[in-house]
Amino acid sequence: MSTGRKYLLRDVAPYGGDRTTVLLADGVVAAIGPEVSDDDATVIDGRGLVLLPGLVDLHTHLREPGREDAETIRTGTRAAALGGFTAVHAMANTTPTQDTAGVVEQVWRLGRDAGWVDVHPVGAVTVGLEGERLAELGAMAESRAQVRVFSDDGKCVHDPVLMRRALEYVKAFDGVVAQHAQEPRLTENAQMHEGVVSAELGLAGWPAVAEEAIIARDVLLAEHVGSRLHVCHLSTAGSVEIIRWAKSRGIDVTAEVTPHHLILTDELARGYDPTFKVNPPLRTQRDVEAVRAGLADGTIDIVATDHAPHTREDKDCEWAAAAFGMTGLETALSVVQETMVDTGRMTWTDVARVLSEAPARIGRVSDHGRPIAVGEPANLVLVDPAARRVINPEEQATKSGNSPFRGRDLSGCIVATFLRGRATVLDGTSCDEDVVVRW
Numbered sequence: 001m002s003t004g005r006k007y008l009l010r011d012v013a014p015y016g017g018d019r020t021t022v023l024l025a026d027g028v029v030a031a032i033g034p035e036v037s038d039d040d041a042t043v044i045d046g047r048g049l050v051l052l053p054g055l056v057d058l059h060t061h062l063r064e065p066g067r068e069d070a071e072t073i074r075t076g077t078r079a080a081a082l083g084g085f086t087a088v089h090a091m092a093n094t095t096p097t098q099d100t101a102g103v104v105e106q107v108w109r110l111g112r113d114a115g116w117v118d119v120h121p122v123g124a125v126t127v128g129l130e131g132e133r134l135a136e137l138g139a140m141a142e143s144r145a146q147v148r149v150f151s152d153d154g155k156c157v158h159d160p161v162l163m164r165r166a167l168e169y170v171k172a173f174d175g176v177v178a179q180h181a182q183e184p185r186l187t188e189n190a191q192m193h194e195g196v197v198s199a200e201l202g203l204a205g206w207p208a209v210a211e212e213a214i215i216a217r218d219v220l221l222a223e224h225v226g227s228r229l230h231v232c233h234l235s236t237a238g239s240v241e242i243i244r245w246a247k248s249r250g251i252d253v254t255a256e257v258t259p260h261h262l263i264l265t266d267e268l269a270r271g272y273d274p275t276f277k278v279n280p281p282l283r284t285q286r287d288v289e290a291v292r293a294g295l296a297d298g299t300i301d302i303v304a305t306d307h308a309p310h311t312r313e314d315k316d317c318e319w320a321a322a323a324f325g326m327t328g329l330e331t332a333l334s335v336v337q338e339t340m341v342d343t344g345r346m347t348w349t350d351v352a353r354v355l356s357e358a359p360a361r362i363g364r365v366s367d368h369g370r371p372i373a374v375g376e377p378a379n380l381v382l383v384d385p386a387a388r389r390v391i392n393p394e395e396q397a398t399k400s401g402n403s404p405f406r407g408r409d410l411s412g413c414i415v416a417t418f419l420r421g422r423a424t425v426l427d428g429t430s431c432d433e434d435v436v437v438r439w
């Protein structure tokens with residue numbers, strides 16, 4: 001499983017703490033300590049660099065099968081590695097839908113063959129994401145892909161009876177239902193957040209209550225059946241309040257926020273640039289403050305990218321005709337650093353929790369999100385928090401150009417990413433030749 005190559009990360013700061021030296025060999029963390037050395041190892045000067053467990057994304061759209069013009073498993077996972085990820089969960093809204101053991105195994109296998117990160121397919125909750133019949137959840141759980149996260153993401157499981165049955169069903173294999181919380185009737189034709197800006201622009205609004213009503217219903221359903229619920233891309237102040245209340249009652253719910261909802265607002269719609277059209281929509285500054293506070297105090301468990309690549313044809317058109325979604329794998333850590341670390345709201349230990357440990361736990365991925373300790377799998381990322389870069393989507397590994405950060409100067413760069421001790425990224429560049437699968 002390992003390349004046989006060894007790496008000596010000299011004078012790195014695990015979790016941004018005291019400097020030490022870390023040796024990676026045989027796919028694991030082989031030694032840690034200020035005096036550690038190894039003459040055969042490739043030495044990386046880690047002064048000023050922060051070492052974190054490899055990032056885990058619970059919410060990525062890789063588009064394959066079906067929309068390889070927007071992204072492939074190979075391009076999307078290379079983007080993930082460049083963003084510091086070692087594992088991603090690939091959402092089920094592909095064509096065909098990831099609603100059978102056959103399709104999730106295909107995605108899992110393509111991810112393994114690409115070799116950039118571990119790909120964990122998400123299984124659809126309902127057949128074809130149509131919200132009518134439960135998909136074969138058990139068969140997907142038992143397949144080689146070992147699916148534990150189920151979601152109709154892109155669509156809401158809006159039938160409460162189906163949602164209840166899904167929550168009950170996944171208990172048998174310790175699965176979780178990840179809900180895209182969008183009340184369909186309240187969001188018909190919705191184009192952006194419903195508020196002052198949508199009124200001024202004359203665009204149909206997506207009210208906060210359309211998200212909050214589903215979250216409120218689902219936490220009560222989860223409590224009723226004693227199951228695990230995960231809320232995708234939570235975006236409003238009211239949603240944070242509901243999750244806080246649910247957790248105080250002991251309900252087994254977790255929630256995610258995207259990088260873009262931590263930093264961007266609905267004001268960006270004023271330019272009618274569809275790059276900023278996303279589901280759920282960018283909200284107000286008050287919501288941004290609330291999700292930051294919720295992430296800092298643990299109400300929101302994780303940051304997930306909701307990386308949603310779209311072709312130029314699907315995005316370079318008038319606002320109303322454009323697809324919802326923005327890319328995020330290659331900028332996620334920078335946005336979290338800027339909004340949460342550089343502002344003093346979180347430490348790097350907190351970042352490891354929200355971008356690695358907690359998503360691995362929610363997705364039941366056992367060999368990622370582990371502590372940086374001797375004997376643990378060497379799934380790691382090395383970050384230079386002092387570096388800055390201007391985002392140019394044309395230079396990114398993702399096939400799609402719909403980054404909302406185009407032209408923006410962001411802090412923090414990924415220096416290296418290691419998957420089971422093999423460098424997938426070195427010096428901020430992907431190690432293309434090294435990505436030979438050894439399983």
Ligand SMILES: NC(=O)N[C@@H](CC(=O)O)C(=O)O
Binds near residue numbers: 061093153277
């Ligand atoms: N987030 C988006 O705006 N779009 C996602 C679907 C989704 O996450 O709901 C997509 O698949 O493009």
Ligand SMILES: [Zn+2]
Binds near residue numbers: 153155180233279280
């Ligand atoms: Zn969604």
Ligand SMILES: [Zn+2]
Binds near residue numbers: 059154308
């Ligand atoms: Zn999504």
